[in-house]
Amino acid sequence: xxxxxxxxxxxxxxxxxxxxxxxxxxxxxxxxxxxxxxxxxxxxxxxxxxxxxxxxxxxxxxxxxxxxxxxxxxxxxxx
Amino acid sequence: xxxxxxxxxxxxxxxxxxxxxxxxxxxxxxxxxxxxxxxxxxxxxxxxxxxxxxxxxxxxxxxxxxxxxxxxxxxxxxxxxxxxxxxxxxxxxxxxxxxxxxxxxxxxxxxxxxxxxxxxxxxxxxxxxxxxxxxxxxxxxxxxxxxxxxxxxxxxxxxxxxxxxxxxxxxxxxxxxxxxxxxxxxxxxxxxxxxxxxxxxxxxxxxxxxxxxxxxxxxxxxxxxxxxxxxxxxxxxxxxxxxxxxxxxxxxxxxxxxxxxxxxxxxxxxxxxxxxxxxxxxxxxxxxxxxxxxxxxxxxxxxxxxxxxxxxxxxxxxxxxxxxxxxxxxxxxxxxxxxxxxxxxxxxxxxxxxxxxxxxxxxxxxxxxxxxxxxxxxxxxxxxxxxxxxxxxxxxxxxxxxxxxxxxxxxxxxxxxxxxxxxxxxxxxxxxxxxxxxxxxxxxxxxxxxxxxxxxxxxxxxxxxxxxxxxxxxxxxxxxxxxxxxxxxxxxxxxxxxxxxxxxxxxxxxxxxxxxxxxxxxxxxxxxxxxxxxxxxxxxxxxxxxxxxxxxxxxxxxxxxxxxxxxxxxxxxxxxxxxxxxxxxxxxxxxxxxxxxxxxxxxxxxxxxxxxxxxxxxxxxxxxxxxxxxxxxxxxxxxxxxxxxxxxxxxxxxxxxxxxxxxxxxxxxxxxxxxxxxx
Amino acid sequence: xxxxxxxxxxxxxxxxxxxxxxxxxxxxxxxxxxxxxxxxxxxxxxxxxxxxxxxxxxxxxxxxxxxxxxxxxxxxxxxxxxxxxxxxxxxxxxxxxxxxxxxxxxxxxxxxxxxxxxxxxxxxxxxxxxxxxxx
Numbered sequence: 001x002x003x004x005x006x007x008x009x010x011x012x013x014x015x016x017x018x019x020x021x022x023x024x025x026x027x028x029x030x031x032x033x034x035x036x037x038x039x040x041x042x043x044x045x046x047x048x049x050x051x052x053x054x055x056x057x058x059x060x061x062x063x064x065x066x067x068x069x070x071x072x073x074x075x076x077x078x079x
Numbered sequence: 080x081x082x083x084x085x086x087x088x089x090x091x092x093x094x095x096x097x098x099x100x101x102x103x104x105x106x107x108x109x110x111x112x113x114x115x116x117x118x119x120x121x122x123x124x125x126x127x128x129x130x131x132x133x134x135x136x137x138x139x140x141x142x143x144x145x146x147x148x149x150x151x152x153x154x155x156x157x158x159x160x161x162x163x164x165x166x167x168x169x170x171x172x173x174x175x176x177x178x179x180x181x182x183x184x185x186x187x188x189x190x191x192x193x194x195x196x197x198x199x200x201x202x203x204x205x206x207x208x209x210x211x212x213x214x215x216x217x218x219x220x221x222x223x224x225x226x227x228x229x230x231x232x233x234x235x236x237x238x239x240x241x242x243x244x245x246x247x248x249x250x251x252x253x254x255x256x257x258x259x260x261x262x263x264x265x266x267x268x269x270x271x272x273x274x275x276x277x278x279x280x281x282x283x284x285x286x287x288x289x290x291x292x293x294x295x296x297x298x299x300x301x302x303x304x305x306x307x308x309x310x311x312x313x314x315x316x317x318x319x320x321x322x323x324x325x326x327x328x329x330x331x332x333x334x335x336x337x338x339x340x341x342x343x344x345x346x347x348x349x350x351x352x353x354x355x356x357x358x359x360x361x362x363x364x365x366x367x368x369x370x371x372x373x374x375x376x377x378x379x380x381x382x383x384x385x386x387x388x389x390x391x392x393x394x395x396x397x398x399x400x401x402x403x404x405x406x407x408x409x410x411x412x413x414x415x416x417x418x419x420x421x422x423x424x425x426x427x428x429x430x431x432x433x434x435x436x437x438x439x440x441x442x443x444x445x446x447x448x449x450x451x452x453x454x455x456x457x458x459x460x461x462x463x464x465x466x467x468x469x470x471x472x473x474x475x476x477x478x479x480x481x482x483x484x485x486x487x488x489x490x491x492x493x494x495x496x497x498x499x500x501x502x503x504x505x506x507x508x509x510x511x512x513x514x515x516x517x518x519x520x521x522x523x524x525x526x527x528x529x530x531x532x533x534x535x536x537x538x539x540x541x542x543x544x545x546x547x548x549x550x551x552x553x554x555x556x557x558x559x560x561x562x563x564x565x566x567x568x569x570x571x572x573x574x575x576x577x578x579x580x581x582x583x584x585x586x587x588x589x590x591x592x593x594x595x596x597x598x599x600x601x602x603x604x605x606x607x608x609x610x611x612x613x614x615x616x617x618x619x620x621x622x623x624x625x626x627x628x629x630x631x632x633x634x635x636x637x638x639x640x641x642x643x644x645x646x647x648x649x650x651x652x653x654x655x656x657x658x659x660x661x662x663x664x665x666x667x668x669x670x671x672x673x674x675x676x677x678x679x680x681x682x683x684x685x686x687x688x689x690x691x692x693x694x695x696x697x698x699x700x701x702x703x704x705x706x707x708x709x710x711x712x713x714x715x716x717x718x719x720x721x722x723x724x725x726x727x728x729x730x731x732x733x734x735x736x737x738x739x740x741x742x743x744x745x746x747x748x749x750x751x752x753x754x755x756x757x758x
Numbered sequence: 759x760x761x762x763x764x765x766x767x768x769x770x771x772x773x774x775x776x777x778x779x780x781x782x783x784x785x786x787x788x789x790x791x792x793x794x795x796x797x798x799x800x801x802x803x804x805x806x807x808x809x810x811x812x813x814x815x816x817x818x819x820x821x822x823x824x825x826x827x828x829x830x831x832x833x834x835x836x837x838x839x840x841x842x843x844x845x846x847x848x849x850x851x852x853x854x855x856x857x858x859x860x861x862x863x864x865x866x867x868x869x870x871x872x873x874x875x876x877x878x879x880x881x882x883x884x885x886x887x888x889x890x891x892x893x
Contacts, residue, residue, distance in 0.1 A: 021330065026146045032333045033142040034571050035176045039334075049372035050467035053476075055574065059175045062363075062574040064463045066470060069571065356815060361889070364816055365823045371806055374799040378827065381792050386834045393844035400848060 007042065007065075007073040008054070015043045016075035023072035035059045036073060081129045084243060087157060089184060090168035091177050092139040093575040095196045098226040098584060099168055100136050103236070106587040108136070110595065113152050117505065117724055119497050128240050135162065141176065143183040145296035147500060154296075157187055158281060164242045165189040166235070171201035171208050171223075172576070174348065178340045182252055185219070188282030190246035192238055193221045194231070200576065205352035213347045218249040227581050250284050253339045255332065258324055262317040263287040269313060274306045290314035291321070292329050359456075359576040366460055376464045379457070384486060387444045388518065394440035402433030423612065431608025434669045435601045435716070438488055441518060442596055445487045446589040449480065449495075453588075454580035459572060472552045473559035475499055475570065478508045482551060485515025486544075489717040490600045491592065493724055500570065503563040506725050510733050511555045513713035516547040519670035523708050526674055530692040531701040539702065543709050550710065554740070599723060600716035607668045607715040614638040639664065653707075653745055654700035663707070669714050699752040703745035711741035800827050800878075818889050825882035832875020839863060 004019050018040045021028050035058055036042065043057040053066045088103075090096035100108070104123025113120045121136035137156060138149035145151060157165065167184055169177040181193055193213075201208060214221040220238045224231030254260065266287035270277050277286060281297075289297040291314055301307040318328055325331045366375055406425040413420055452458045458480065466476035477499050485492035492512040499505040524543055528536035618637040635644075635657075643661040650660055658680035666673040681691035696704065712734045713721065722730035803824035810816040843862050 025329070029142075029144055029146050029329070029333075030571060032330065033144070033179065035179070035337065036571075037330075037334050037337055046367060047369070048367070048463055048467060049369055049376075050464070052467040052470065053463060055367065055463065059173070061173045061176065064459070064466070064476075064572045064574055066466065066570075068470075361815055361819045362823070365803070365806075365819045368806070371799075371803055371820070371823075374795075374802065375823070375827070378796050378799040381795055382827075382830060382834055385792060386838065389838040390841040393841050393848055396845055396848045 002077045004074050004076045007044075007056075007070040007075050008067040010042075010044045010054075010070075010075065012044050012046055015041060015078050017041055017078045018073060018075050020074040021072060022074065023069075027069060027072060031069065031073060034063060041078070042073075042075060082131070084127075084130050084132045084164070084239075085160065085162040086132050086134050086239065087137055087153075087162040087165045087189075088134055088168070089137045089153060089165055089180060090139060091141050091170075091173075091180055093573050094168045094170040094173065094177055095226045096136070096139060096168050097588075098581070099166075099194060099196065099224065099232070099235075100134065101584065101587055102226055102229060102232045103132075104134050106583075108591070110591060116148055116152065117497070117502070118149060118152055125236075127236055130240070130243075132239070135160075140180065142179055143187065145294045148502065149500060151296055154187070157184075157189060163190065164192060164239060164246070166192045166194055166239070168194045168196050171195055171198045172204060173573075174208070174344050175337070175340055178343070179336065181217070182336050182340060185217070185249045185252045186282075186285050186288065188248055188250045188285060190242055190248055191219045192235070192242055192247075193217060193219060194226075194235055195221055195223045196226050198223045199225045199228075202351075204357060205354050206348055206350045209347045209349065213343070216343045216346065217252070219247045227578075227584075250282055253336050255288075255335050258321055259291070259328075259332075259335075262291060262321060266290065266310070266314060266317070269310065274304060274310055277301065277304055277307075277310070287314075288332065291318050292332055293318060357576065362577055363460070363574070366457075367463065372464050376461055380461070380483060383448050383452070384483070387441065387448055387487060391441035391444045395437055398437050398440065399433065402429055402436070405429055406433070422616065423609075427609045427612035428605065431605045431612075432601070434608065434672070435597065435604045438519070439593065439597065442488050442491050443589060443593045445484060446491065446592050447585060449484065450585045450588040450592075451580045454578065454584060456575040456577045459574050462572065463574065469552075472556040474508065474552070474555045475501065475504045476572070477570075478504070478555070481508055481512055482515055482548075485512050485517060485551075487518055489513050489515060489517050489713055490596055490720050493717060493720045494592065494595060494599075496724070503559070506729060507555055507558045507563045509721055509725055510558060510729060510736075511551045512721075513717055513733060513737060514547055514551040514554060514710065516543055516709055517670065517714075519714065520708055522671050523666075523673045524705055526677075527692060527696070527701050527705055530690070531696060531698050539705065543705060546706070547709060550740075554736075599720050603715050603719035604669060611639070611665065611668055614642075649742075653703050653749055654697060655704060656695055658695065659704060663711070666708065667712055667715060669716070670708065673708060699749060702752075703748040706748055707741045707745040709741075710737055710744055712737050796827070796831050800824050800831070803827065815889075818885050821881060821885040822889060825878040825885060828878025829875055829882055832872045832878065835872050835875075 007016070010016060018036055018038050020038060021031050021036065023031070040058060045055040045057055045062060047054055048064075053064045054070055056063050056065060088096060088100055090099075100121070100123060104125050106123075108121045108123040111120050112118065118138055123134045123136070125132045125134060135156065137153040140147070140150045140153055143150050143154045145154075156162070165184055167181045169181055181191065184191055195208060195210065195213070198208065208223075210221050210223050220242065222231055222235045222238050224235060226232070255263070263284060267283040270283050270286065277283075286297065286301075290301065290311065293315075298311055301311055322328050365371055368375075406429045409429060410422075410425040413424065449458070452461070462476040462479055465479050469476050469478055478496075480498070481492040481496045483492075484495050489512050492515060493509050496505050496508045496512065499508055520543075521540075524540045525536075528539040532539050615637050618640065639661060640657075642664060643657050646664070647655075647657050647660045658677060661680055662673045662676040665676040677692070681695065692701070712718070718730050718734065721733055803820055807817050807820035807824060810820060839862065843859050846859055846862055
């Protein structure tokens with residue numbers, strides 16, 4: 001079992017599972033509405049050329065998310 | 080005529096909602112604003128089986144919370160206007176996420192039809208959706224469509240007709256589990272007995288759920304109802320109890336909805352082919368590459384601007400020439416009989432209208448390019464790549480489109496800011512749009528720079544563009560920090576798969592947008608042109624006559640001259656004379672008019688204006704002048720759209736801050752120049 | 759495949775250097791910063807294609823995008839030149855119209871980006887077909 005980390009610290013190319021979504025109600029709700037809820041699988045596809053935002057694959061669709069929001073998503077690495 | 084049906088069209092961004100809207104309504108739509116807000120409202124009409132169907136395009140949303148104005152608009156429309164049927168568009172390649180909206184709509188108690196769009200793309204990705212099963216599980220009709228090819232639209236129309244006589248609803252689609260369901264029932268029975276008016280407006284189950292979730296908007300509205308407080312308190316207590324069991328209730332509810340959705344999707348989606356790499360993914364590896372991404376993006380933007388500017392040139396000149404000859408002709412035939420009327424027509428109206436129409440080809444071309452890039456899906460990538468830069472200045476990534484458009488003309492730039500969700504962000508972006516140096520200012524730079532700076536002219540002009548970007552970002556940052564405070568919710572954005580743009584959609588979009596530009600800008604510029612004309616040929620001593628437009632000496636005696644003389648002292652530190660000041664004044668109407676005004680005032684033909692400028696300006700004051708033109712007030716047309724988008728207060732604010740900024744900047748230039756001994 | 763990518767890359771690469779330095783002027787390369795930007799970008803994309811030669815998918819994708827940009831830039835340049843020519847006709851005041859048009863056309867079309875558009879086109883078709891087979 002690996003330690004939980006923030007999505008903003010995740011590594012490119014690895015797959016993760018969402019454990020918890022934190023943050024102010026508005027941001028948290030936005031994140032969850034996009035399907036990023038506990039149990040969801042996320043794969044980190046790449047970083048933008050300027051290193052922010054991050055492109056992640058969630059539920060089969062690539063999303064762009066800023067690190068500032070990604071920090072609210074707590075994930076754990078999966079195989 | 081059997082009557083009118085009210086139909087609401089809902090869907091998340093990128094599911095093909097506008098394509099379906101166009102397919103249903105034939106692309107003709109009335110566009111305006113939802114009352115009281117700056118969000119766009121689109122309504123179209125279609126005739127179906129003798130009925131008149133009013134199709135209201137709801138904003139693109141992912142769910143129905145109270146956290147965003149788009150969602151509230153959609154929600155409140157459904158609650159208050161009670162459409163007869165709601166069609167929600169669900170994307171077969173984004174099933175889970177787009178079903179979330181469908182489920183949220185079902186809970187509202189609407190009569191729902193699901194249009195399952197992009198089934199061809201799903202098939203391309205290697206999976207198939209069992210439509211019959213989906214229908215059975217959702218308990219509402221599901222119509223598979225491929226909107227861009229027009230497939231499924233007729234069936235959709237038939238289902239719409241059927242749904243009027245045979246509505247299908249399913250508000251209890253999600254089972255939230257025992258303790259919550261019990262709480263919901265208790266709230267519902269309380270509502271029915273003690274606050275029956277509530278049940279009239281809202282579906283009881285939905286209301287109960289929202290109260291338990293502590294939905295801001297619902298709570299506020301219920302408070303106003305008799306015995307509403309009791310209901311709210313009851314919900315609050317229940318929530319506390321429930322949260323001790325399940326944790327944050329809102330999170331729990333979202334989870335449960337998704338659990339239900341996943342359950343459905345699992346039963347309904349079948350993989351028929353192993354997933355290989357898709358074209359979009361492949362392209363993205365290059366276009367979003369660490370090293371290649373940035374140069375490719377900047378190159379694309381450059382190519383787009385280069386193409387648009389230059390290709391529209393002949394068209395612009397064509398329109399210009401047409402209007403000039405029209406004006407000359409009018410003057411010719413009316414000159415002797417009614418010189419005043421001739422002038423009004425020629426110099427006032429025709430010139431005024433001409434100024435607007437002259438830009439239309441360029442704006443249309445820009446719009447076409449932007450529409451193509453949007454439909455292809457590349458715009459999202461541009462935003463992705465450049466977001467960091469904008470983020471640094473606390474601006475949203477989507478601001479890139481208005482800022483780029485602003486280089487053509489500020490009016491469409493302001494109009495395009497509608498896509499920015501957050502109100503604070505939108506206001507900020509709109510107010511910095513005028514800082515983008517629009518194409519109308521280019522002739523001014525060209526004339527002055529080539530006259531004064533000779534070989535270094537290109538450098539001077541490029542510096543204007545660079546400064547424009549810098550100012551826009553910095554001022555945007557200041558606005559966001561001090562005035563429009565609020566988190567720039569960067570927004571999680573989908574990167575849609577690359578699609579071939581459909582010429583029909585592109586043309587419809589462009590036509591709509593160009594039309595809006597013409598109506599908004601056109602009327603204002605025309606009014607301004609006539610006003611300016613009036614001020615030029617009349618003066619404190621009475622009517623001077625149209626000759627004033629040709630003769631600077633006479634102009635001096637007019638109102639315009641008076642204003643010029645009054646304002647001129649302000650500009651002495653910059654070394655600008657009365658003529659230059661007047662030119663600035665006329666520039667308020669449309670920036671490129673500055674050139675023709677200067678020509679007239681200095682008594683020069685436009686070709687020999689260069690020498691005249693040399694006589695009236697020093698290199699330093701000329702540069703300061705260029706900066707002033709870059710920064711000072713937006714042209715009346717831009718002013719008008721700013722007002723219509725975010726209100727008179729902000730329009731006025733824009734004028735004020737820009738004047739101050741322009742003045743300080745040119746003053747600073749003079750100051751620094753003098754210190755450096757450039758004189 | 760890679761050879762062609764390499765050759766085009768080198769050609770683009772040399773044109774890119776000269777694009778920025780107006781001193782070394784070969785007639786076909788205008789001293790225009792925007793032009794240099796486009797050329798450089800295409801050049802490095804092509805080089806990337808060669809760089810990724812082990813990963814077929816990525817290599818072909820780079821070639822596709824690079825040549826795609828090459829075609830686009832050639833096409834845009836031709837369109838722009840035609841437009842400018844048209845503009846000359848519309849705004850002619852005096853002087854040798856035909857002569858000016860020829861000058862404009864000559865300057866606008868006999869340029870590196872247009873000429874390189876042809877091999878770019880070929881490369882594009884090849885990469886496109888290869889990718890289709892792959893997918």
